[in-house]
Amino acid sequence: MAASSVFFLDAGARGQRLCAHYPARSPAPTGARGQILLLPPFGEEMNKSRRMIALGARAFAAAGFEVLTMDLLGCGDSSGDFGDASWAAWQDDVRLGAGWLDQRAQVTDERKPPLWLWGLRAGALLAPAAYVDSLDFFRPVNLLLWQPVTAGKVQLQQFMRLRVAADLIGGQAKGAMQAMRDQLARGESVEIAGYALSPALAEGLEAAQLKPSPRIARVAWMELSPREDASLTPAAEMAVSAWRAQGAQVRASVSQGPSFWAATEIEEAPRLIEASLAALMAGDDFEIAEREPA
Missing domain, CATH: 1.10.10 (Arc Repressor Mutant, subunit A)
Known part of the structure; x- marks a missing residue:
């Protein structure tokens, strides 16, 4: 597998965005299985999540998916300070990353491979920026959501x-x-x-919401719990039902592991990555609701 690379993506007058690109390992002759764009969490949650993001990106690339992660305006080593950021600017950054991947996508069977928007926590709220009036309507767009926040307020x-x-x-x-x-x-x-x-x-942020959309083909809703036998929260159950009612296939999973984005020390949740890989690789049996085995 080609090594991951770090580069600055030109955002024009808005400066540069630091990106990490993970090429797909041994893609099929027609290209990668799909592309994944990280939609990062908010504030300090991003710093606490960097280890898990890197582990997840490497695992997804090893499974044949091309992955792009990006520091948004005012975050990490991208241009600007956090105080310069606005929700509209972050939406533009998401469109910038999605467009970069879109230009790299190889057309197979008269369409491009699916684009997975990997929303971690409040990053899920940025997902609509990548599929509303910004990408080819006929390209499959899916969501991989890690403990998503669905209301910015x-x-x-x-x-x-x-x-x-x-x-x-x-x-x-x-x-x-x-x-x-x-x-x-x-x-x-x-x-x-x-x-x-x-x-x-x-x-x-306060006005942002993640609502069901007919543009989304599949939703992998992934949550974590310290318990081995945990189920989806009632709020998550309602959200999953709403996505299914909109016509999306939904795979919901609760994995045992720590809340790494809020932990005092840097934590890992390997079962979350395993469950995510199972969703990314699933075929016709995608839509299942499951509880992670002990």
């Missing part, structure tokens, strides 16, 4: 609570949440856990 509230917790320790928590919202409403950025949250990013 939930992610934003959790993020802002970090500031409230810090203020509580300092004895200044009273009215902290409303004070932050007032600050954003005045067009001022808010400092939270070392990140400068801009009004444009906060507003876009």
Whole structure:
């Protein structure tokens, strides 16, 4: 297998985006089994997830999938600071990465291989940017979702609570949440856990939702639990039912493993990668709901 490569993708006047490309191992004569674009999690969750992202990308490439990961505007080694980011700019970054993969895709049987949008946590909320009015309508588009956040207002509230917790320790928590919202409403950025949250990013994230779409052919909904015998949460069950009602094939799975994106130390969840590979490689039996074996 060709080694992964790291490069800067030109975003024009918006600067450069640091990308990691994982070529597919031993693809068929007609090309890779499919392409995968990472939609990264929010804030510090991305830093905690880098190990799992790298492990997953290598495993997917070894199975014959071409993978692209990207640091969005203001994240990692990409151009700008976090305070420069907006939800619209991150959507543009997703379209940029999807377009790069689309140009590389080989046409087989008069169509391109499927594009999997790999949404990790709040990254799932960026998925519509890659399949609404941006790609060839006839290209299969699928979702691989790792513990997805489906409503941005939930992610934003959790993020802002970090500031409230810090203020509580300092004895200044009273009215902290409303004070932050007032600050954003005045067009001022808010400092939270070392990140400068801009009004444009906060507003876009709060309004973002991942809703069922007829553009999506398959959804691999992957969750983690510390328990061996866990089932999908009621909220996830409702979301899965909504996607199926829209016509998508859905494979839902709960794997045993830690919440690596929120852990104090860097953690790994190998069963999540195994379940994801099973979904990516599934054929006509794709649509199953399963519980990971002990």
